[in-house]
Amino acid sequence: MEIILSDLQIPNFPVYSEPIKANRKTTSIKDRPVIVGFGPAGMFAALELIDYGLKPLIFERGKKIEERSVDVQKFIKEREINPESNIQFGEGGAGSYSDGKLFSRRNNNSSYVNRVLKTFIKFGAPEEIGYISKPHLGTDVLRTIVRNIRSYILERGGEIYYGSKMTDILISEGKASGIIINGEKEYLSSSIYIALGHSARDTFEMMHEKGVAIEQRPISVGVRIEHPVETINLMRYGDKYKDFPGLGAAAYSLNYTNRKIQRGVYTFCMCPGGEVINASSNQGMLVLNGMSYSHRSSAFSNAALVVTCRADDYKSTGPLAGLEFQKDIERKAFDAGGGRWEAPAQNLMDFLGESSSVGLNKNSYKMGTVSADMKDIFPAFVVEELLAAFNKWKEEVPLFVSNHAILLGAETRTASPVRIKRNEKLESVNIKNLYPIGEGSGYTGGITSSAADAIKAVEINVSRFIPC
Numbered sequence: 001m002e003i004i005l006s007d008l009q010i011p012n013f014p015v016y017s018e019p020i021k022a023n024r025k026t027t028s029i030k031d032r033p034v035i036v037g038f039g040p041a042g043m044f045a046a047l048e049l050i051d052y053g054l055k056p057l058i059f060e061r062g063k064k065i066e067e068r069s070v071d072v073q074k075f076i077k078e079r080e081i082n083p084e085s086n087i088q089f090g091e092g093g094a095g096s097y098s099d100g101k102l103f104s105r106r107n108n109n110s111s112y113v114n115r116v117l118k119t120f121i122k123f124g125a126p127e128e129i130g131y132i133s134k135p136h137l138g139t140d141v142l143r144t145i146v147r148n149i150r151s152y153i154l155e156r157g158g159e160i161y162y163g164s165k166m167t168d169i170l171i172s173e174g175k176a177s178g179i180i181i182n183g184e185k186e187y188l189s190s191s192i193y194i195a196l197g198h199s200a201r202d203t204f205e206m207m208h209e210k211g212v213a214i215e216q217r218p219i220s221v222g223v224r225i226e227h228p229v230e231t232i233n234l235m236r237y238g239d240k241y242k243d244f245p246g247l248g249a250a251a252y253s254l255n256y257t258n259r260k261i262q263r264g265v266y267t268f269c270m271c272p273g274g275e276v277i278n279a280s281s282n283q284g285m286l287v288l289n290g291m292s293y294s295h296r297s298s299a300f301s302n303a304a305l306v307v308t309c310r311a312d313d314y315k316s317t318g319p320l321a322g323l324e325f326q327k328d329i330e331r332k333a334f335d336a337g338g339g340r341w342e343a344p345a346q347n348l349m350d351f352l353g354e355s356s357s358v359g360l361n362k363n364s365y366k367m368g369t370v371s372a373d374m375k376d377i378f379p380a381f382v383v384e385e386l387l388a389a390f391n392k393w394k395e396e397v398p399l400f401v402s403n404h405a406i407l408l409g410a411e412t413r414t415a416s417p418v419r420i421k422r423n424e425k426l427e428s429v430n431i432k433n434l435y436p437i438g439e440g441s442g443y444t445g446g447i448t449s450s451a452a453d454a455i456k457a458v459e460i461n462v463s464r465f466i467p468c
């Protein structure tokens with residue numbers, strides 16, 4: 001079902017007019033804080049800076065969410081990827097096309113997470129996200145919230161530049177003094193928040209060349225597994241309650257650990273009543289992810305099923321080796337899918353039987369699937385660990401490991417494969433005035449944690465702008 005933005009009922013929010021926190025003196029600042037990237041981290045850094053009476057300059061390589069949605073639909077229909085405007089890049093960041101799960105694996109109860117949830121409610125999220133255990137928004141609600149946050153920032157003097165990619169950083173004697181946009185325009189600032197997300201490969205490469213301290217980081221890779229929603233509801237709710245009204249599409253979380261070799265297999269970013277989507281951002285490299293709308297009512301439920309990787313799985317110890325590892329798998333997935341963005345797929349029972357599928361199970365992936373062998377896409381250890389996990393789960397969750405399931409390739413962007421090294425002030429360890437935040441920093445992941453990380457970074461570093 002395609003969402004026509006004009007159809008979306010934009011609830012009329014009370015114009016937010018809470019006075020700027022009185023105890024924070026606004027200042028006439030010589031240079032304005034700069035934010036690179038307008039995903040959850042960039043958005044919350046901007047909101048926090050505005051709370052201190054500052055007027056950030058925000059640069060986003062992608063487009064406004066309305067135009068971005070047109071590009072995403074165009075990609076699905078005409079199979080022409082726009083490397084600057086897609087599921088990863090554009091206003092609202094990667095999170096805008098997601099299930100919008102707002103819970104994090106790490107610190108659900110931190111005050112920062114609560115502030116993030118409160119802010120989402122302020123900009124239009126349902127109140128219940130403030131008290132239910134596993135809150136989720138859905139992509140339709142997220143996009144409305146992104147527009148409201150945009151208006152709020154602009155109304156308070158923030159400036160947002162779209163189609164504006166940071167292509168260089170001005171660094172001298174270990175200090176950043178500004179950035180270059182689109183290879184031409186210079187913006188000076190002594191406070192640069194780098195909120196790039198996990199897919200800004202060209203920018204990571206540029207920062208590495210510029211001498212910003214970066215290191216490689218282990219990630220997890222694997223498949224997206226999908227079942228009919230009834231199968232998962234039966235698995236989770238049982239025969240008696242599988243159709244119980246109000247229960248909604250069931251969620252699950254599975255993990256398996258091979259203690260001998262210290263590798264794990266786990267489900268990630270599960271989308272009940274959602275769909276498998278093409279989350280690629282580079283020509284010829286196919287990566288999948290999942291999303292859902294607020295009502296989670298599709299006929300399928302899916303999740304990433306990934307295997308933990310180690311630094312020695314990468315071809316070198318270089319800081320960008322993880323990026324190359326990802327690219328390698330994504331290229332193989334693109335080719336195994338036939339090279340027109342169809343997804344390589346294999347019915348689970350054929351994967352276990354080590355045979356390729358003749359008829360593929362129905363699935364939610366809009367760009368089509370092609371029968372393929374997962375062995376042709378992933379390193380051997382990934383296939384072995386997936387097989388081991390399925391063989392373990394065969395007894396425990398027979399409906400999960402059944403002929404209802406299909407595997408689609410490939411899930412590679414579960415986290416950032418690089419870490420931009422930072423100190424306890426969340427500042428780069430070797431370049432002053434540079435604050436790597438959010439998923440692209442390599443220290444956090446997920447919508448809520450990335451936003452919380454941004455709030456923290458501003459809180460720690462804004463004092464330089466506020467005269468005592």
Ligand SMILES: Cc1cc2nc3c(=O)[nH]c(=O)nc-3n(C[C@H](O)[C@H](O)[C@H](O)COP(=O)(O)OP(=O)(O)OC[C@H]3O[C@@H](n4cnc5c(N)ncnc54)[C@H](O)[C@@H]3O)c2cc1C
Nearest residue numbers: 037039041061093094095098100101166197438439446447
């Ligand atoms: C399909 C999908 C579903 C997901 N589902 C969930 C979910 O349900 N729950 C959850 O918690 N997380 C989910 N995630 C992960 C979540 O989206 C990210 O963890 C989160 O968005 C990270 O926020 P961020 O601001 O750090 O980075 P991002 O959201 O990735 O934003 C980074 C922004 O920086 C911009 N940028 C990059 N390079 C440059 C440059 N050089 N110059 C200017 N701008 C630049 C990008 O265009 C992008 O808009 C999902 C991700 C995807 C792709």
